[in-house]
Amino acid sequence: MKTIFPPQEDFIRWRRQVHKHAEPGFGEFWTTYFVYSLLKDLPVRIHLGKDIYDRSKMFGTLSAEEKLHWQEEAAKNGVPREELALFEGVTGLAVDIMPVNREDAQIRTLFRFDLDAVPVQEKQDQGHAPFELGFSSVNNGYCHACGHDGHVAVGIGLVKVLASMRQELDYGIRVVFQPAEEGVRGAYGLKHLCAGVQYAVIGHIGMSAVKSRSIVCGSEGFFATKKLKVYFHGKSAHAGGEPEKGRNALLGACCAVMNLHAMPRYGKGDTRINVGILHAGSSANVIAEYAEFAAEIRGINSDVCDDLAKRAENIIASAASMYDLEYRIEFTGMCDSASSDEDLARFIAEKAGEIPYFEQENCLPAGKGFGSDDACTFMRAVQEQGGKAVYCMIGSRLKAGHHSPDFDFEESLLRPFCELFVNTALALDKKTV
Ligand SMILES: [Zn+2]
Incomplete structure (x- = not known):
């Protein structure tokens, strides 16, 4: 199989589609189906939310009526009902990319991407690109004002590329598409996916990285x-x-x-x-x-x-x-709280410096976190079993701060963000950091 690296237009299209269908935590039925439909025919192992969630550790879940509402919205927006039924009311999925003929290989590296939007009414105004270009949220009261739409696009690209490179892998790689990051509700029930994992790598657009073409690999000070x-x-x-x-x-x-x-x-x-x-x-x-x-x-x-x-x-x-x-x-x-492991953070900052898009002098191996992110739950789980973890903030000039009605980021970062994680996955497959 030839390595396929999707062009920039694919990342932008995926991001805009996800942006348009902004959904609340645990109600990400459209988004889960979107990811699933793009990955289901690849040579990867897909675990649906219903099969992997520890239900006793799902916090702040939706009521039965709310869940039904978001399922109906997803159906109205094109998700076939028989596919929707597959999810049995639980959103999210994890994808394992395994070495060829080694289905039992250890999963060495885990990446996490979040699926949910923020309960904020999107700005309907000239000057707000999603509105001008016709991809603002169709779901009143919810919009992707934190960049998770971009994360989903990068996660899709990451799985596609790695699936085409299975013959080069010695270890398995797990990509988690996690529901309900907002309100830190979704990670705890998936924490067990870290069992045996040696590296957890998480990326977020913006936050403490507000310069174009920059990256800050650190999470000191996450609460x-x-x-x-x-x-x-x-x-x-x-x-x-x-x-x-x-x-x-x-x-x-x-x-x-x-x-x-x-x-x-x-x-x-x-x-x-x-x-x-x-x-x-x-x-x-x-x-x-x-x-x-x-x-x-x-x-x-x-x-x-x-x-x-x-x-x-x-x-x-x-x-x-x-x-x-x-x-x-x-x-x-x-x-939980967690800090990036210094050597892994330095390693990723160096890897970013090798990608022409990023400006080498703006690839920083340490930096401050921003509020809380339940990625820390995965990071800590891996660190507690002797592994290493890193949180990378991918720089973008922002139109407005996170969770603002006119939040938007530079779409040009999507493909290089994915390239960085592909390179990281391949490097960590071969060497110990
Ligand atoms: Zn976020």
Whole structure:
């Protein structure tokens, strides 16, 4: 089989198609089918989400109605129903590219690409290329404002090229198309795909790399995080007639929220806490029976994050007890923190420097992460078993910041991004870093 490296137009077309069909985490039915349909006839092993997800570790999943809605949208947008049924309601897939006649070879390197869009309404405005060129999101309220559309295109290209080079491989290569990165919900249930893997390589467009033709291979400072929803249940009563008969869920929630924000800072590194949503009660003259809020905790490493989460649970339980309420905590997302291994980061920065597109002086082996990314869950899993991991930010001048309604990146980076990962996969197949 001849090596096929798709031309730049293919990457751009795939990116635009994915961009147009922006879907929320765990609702990526159109996108999963798109990837599947382009790869299913290649000599690779495809594992569908339904066969690989650890369902007990999927966080912040969609309700049955929401799931049905996104399946229907996918069908309306051209996914054949019989193919949709194959997924059994679970999005995502992993693809193994194995050496010829060595189906049992060890999987040595894992790449991860994320499939989901952001709950942001895309800008419908001249000057926003997706709008001008007619590929803005057809799904109201969701758009690819984080570059995952580009990641999907690169992942497709990576599998196609490596599948055509199987005769050169000594080890297997795994490419994971992960649902629900936003809100760090999708990685934990796929963490087991890292078992036995020696290298995890993850790329993201932009973030700390905001110069064209640059790359920053580092993730120092990524936060470990936990997202939680908290529900309080008390008892309603007439606020004028007999308020003492009520059990006030609103006050309990407020008490918890104030004290969550009062948790201590840490000597060992940065932390964050935010309660971003709070709903309670039904009327000004009724003691509030229900309250719920959504919060997130971040810590510079997983130990700090876990410790904060434990304190948060304690505060919530204590506030509920003060106001005699029932409560429930639901974790809706979580990811670990991880840093790139220095030698692997240096290796990839050098590999980028060999590709004419990248400007050698702007291929940096170290850099700061940006918020949290559940890629860190894969990175840490590989590092904990003695392997190495790297997070590379592929530089682009950005029209607007990540998660903005007019976010867009330079499409010219897609093919070189893929070329870098192909070269990395082939190099790591032969040598130890
Ligand atoms: Zn992202």
